[in-house]
Amino acid sequence: MEKESKIYIAGHNGMVGSAIHRNLTHKGYSNFVFRTFSELDLTCQQDVETFFEKERPDYVFMAAAKVGGIVANNTYRAQFIYENLMIQNNIIHAAHKYNVKKLLFLGSSCIYPKNAPQPLKEEYLLTGLLEETNEPYAIAKIAGIKMCENYFRQYGSNFISVMPTNLYGQNDNYDLEKSHVLPALIRKMHLGKCLEMNDWQAVRMDLNIRPIEGITGEHDRNEIQQVLDKYGVRLDQPNANSQKPIASVELWGTGNVFREFLHVDDMADACVFIMENVDAEKLYNGLNQTHINIGTGLDMTIKELAGLVKETIGFTGNLLWDAKKPDGTFKKQLDVSMLSALDWNPGLKLEDGIKAVYENYLL
Numbered sequence: 454m455e456k457e458s459k460i461y462i463a464g465h466n467g468m469v470g471s472a473i474h475r476n477l478t479h480k481g482y483s484n485f486v487f488r489t490f491s492e493l494d495l496t497c498q499q500d501v502e503t504f505f506e507k508e509r510p511d512y513v514f515m516a517a518a519k520v521g522g523i524v525a526n527n528t529y530r531a532q533f534i535y536e537n538l539m540i541q542n543n544i545i546h547a548a549h550k551y552n553v554k555k556l557l558f559l560g561s562s563c564i565y566p567k568n569a570p571q572p573l574k575e576e577y578l579l580t581g582l583l584e585e586t587n588e589p590y591a592i593a594k595i596a597g598i599k600m601c602e603n604y605f606r607q608y609g610s611n612f613i614s615v616m617p618t619n620l621y622g623q624n625d626n627y628d629l630e631k632s633h634v635l636p637a638l639i640r641k642m643h644l645g646k647c648l649e650m651n652d653w654q655a656v657r658m659d660l661n662i663r664p665i666e667g668i669t670g671e672h673d674r675n676e677i678q679q680v681l682d683k684y685g686v687r688l689d690q691p692n693a694n695s696q697k698p699i700a701s702v703e704l705w706g707t708g709n710v711f712r713e714f715l716h717v718d719d720m721a722d723a724c725v726f727i728m729e730n731v732d733a734e735k736l737y738n739g740l741n742q743t744h745i746n747i748g749t750g751l752d753m754t755i756k757e758l759a760g761l762v763k764e765t766i767g768f769t770g771n772l773l774w775d776a777k778k779p780d781g782t783f784k785k786q787l788d789v790s791m792l793s794a795l796d797w798n799p800g801l802k803l804e805d806g807i808k809a810v811y812e813n814y815l816l
Contacts, residue, residue, distance in 0.1 A: 454482070454512055454731055461486045461713050463495065463544055466519030468624040469617075472721035473514050475703075481670065486510055496539040498546075504706070505547040513548050513556040515541065515597075519590075520561075523781050525631040526587040532650040537593035544630065545600045548608045554668035556612040557728050558601050560594040562713075562785050563587045564616060572750065575742045583682065584782040602743050605733040613736050615727055618748035621716030621806065622815055627663050629684040635714060638759055639811055641686050641702045642646060642768040648681075648688045649700040649770050650747050658683075685773070696719065700770035706780035708756035713748050713786050716806040719799040723747045726797045740791065755780075765807050778797035 454460070460477065465487045469622035472487065481573075486508045494500050495517055518537040526533060542559065548556045564580030565573045578598070583591045587702030601612035621635040629637060642664075647655040655669025656677065668680045678688065727745060736742060753761075759772055792798075 454657055456512040457484055458482070458554075458664070458729065459484045459486055459509070459567055460512045460514070462514045462516060463540075464515075466490075466624075467516060468622060468626070468717050469620065470514070470516035471721065472622065472717040473516060474727050476718070476721040477649070479586055496545060498539075498543045499790070501543040501547050503552040503567065505743045509551055511554045512727070512728065513544065513553050515556065515558045517544075520633075521626075521631040522633040522637065525584050525588050527779070528630075530589045532590035533587075534593050537590060538596060538801065539621060541593070541597040541600065544669060545597070545604060545612065548612065549604050549608055553573075554611060554731070555728065556601065556610070557724060558597050558612065558614040559724070560598055560614055560616045561590065562616055562618050562748070562787055563591045563782070564594050564598070567782055568687045571784050572786040573746070574788045575744055575791060578743060581700055586781055592688075594689040595714075598744050601733075602737060605737055610732045611723055613727070613733050615724060616744050616746050616787070617723075618713040618715050618746075618785075620717045620720055621810060622714055623810070624814035625717075625810070627794060627814070629665060632812050633757065634712065634755060634808075635762070635810075638704070638762045639766065639807075639814060641684070641700055641704070642766045643811075643814065644681060644686045645700040645702045645770050646766055646768040648686065649698050649768070651698055653707060668715070670721075684766065685775075689771075698747055700768070701773055702768070702770060704755075705771045705775055705778040706755065707776045708759060708774045709754055710780045710782065711752045711754055711784040712785065713752040714803055715748050715810060716783065716798060716801045716803075716804075720747055723797055724798075725793075727728075727792075730795065742791065745795075746787040746789050746793055747792060748789050749791055750787060750793075752786040765804075765811055 462470045514762050565577050567584040569577040590758040602611050603613045604610040626632045626637040627636045627640045661670040665680045687701050689701055700748045
């Protein structure tokens with residue numbers, strides 16, 4: 454990429470898109486074209502084609518997608534497959550039609566088979582059945598990978614794909630129904646800490662910034678406690694020997710499954726590095742792969758993660774695990790040897806990243 458090239462970041466206001474924008478700006482790129490959701494419906498083919506015909510971007514980062522955690526994936530199954538297919542179909546085809554020089558498509562580690570060997574190598578794609586809870590989303594992402602590969606094979610389009618692990622960081626989604634595991638843990642334990650400190654002003658402030666099912670800090674205490682209770686943030690009776698309230702936070706599953714986490718700023722740096730250094734010819738014919746994993750190569754159990762978040766936030770209450778709820782895939786640790794061989798490695802440790810994220814959450 455040249456510093457003056459016109460760059461379109463689809464989904465620039467989201468966690469991933471905004472991180473890519475920050476990284477590119479820091480590296481001297483300045484010619485960006487943006488559209489908000491209200492300005493451009495990416496699920497509408499005609500609108501997308503009109504945009505590409507007018508703006509003619511040189512490079513495209515595809516960070517726009519309908520995303521969510523295990524609850525959202527399992528609840529909005531039709532929306533996840535339909536909206537993601539429409540978004541990527543429209544953008545990838547328009548990028549080909551209007552001669553985009555290079556496109557980078559972002560997928561998800563859920564594309565890999567449920568029972569694939571660990572750690573997950575790029576070549577394990579399409580070698581087995583997917584995890585049921587996020588199958589629609591995974592199928593959409595697999596289709597995007599294959600679109601990029603085959604637009605290169607038929608048309609020579611310089612379209613490539615990357616597969617980030619679980620991401621966290623600035624501009625994350627803290628909606629308790631739709632968020633991923635790490636932001637959900639942070640918000641639940643923050644609210645639990647507020648309850649055990651009897652700091653209702655902080656609870657109300659949190660809900661004014663991020664309402665839950667329409668409940669804000671302006672509602673009465675009973676209504677607030679009811680919605681918090683629904684999402685597993687509860688105030689228990691104090692011990693007989695203590696006047697301090699005792700809070701508990703209920704979490705989905707057993708906590709025994711493993712997950713890998715990468716700060717979104719590291720992910721953005723890897724995406725820009727790949728965009729600058731890896732073309733489709735090298736990826737598909739040189740490396741003989743359809744995509745490149747982006748991660749740390751390290752994972753931990755959700756229980757270990759919860760303990761780390763609890764310590765960072767200073768929540769002293771109880772963590773309760775609802776084993777009747779699904780865990781998702783037992784383990785999906787990425788093999789990042791290909792990216793390491795290309796001479797890129799992450800820079801931020803998880804402990805430092807969670808601390809920075811919580812400080813940002815409190816702002």
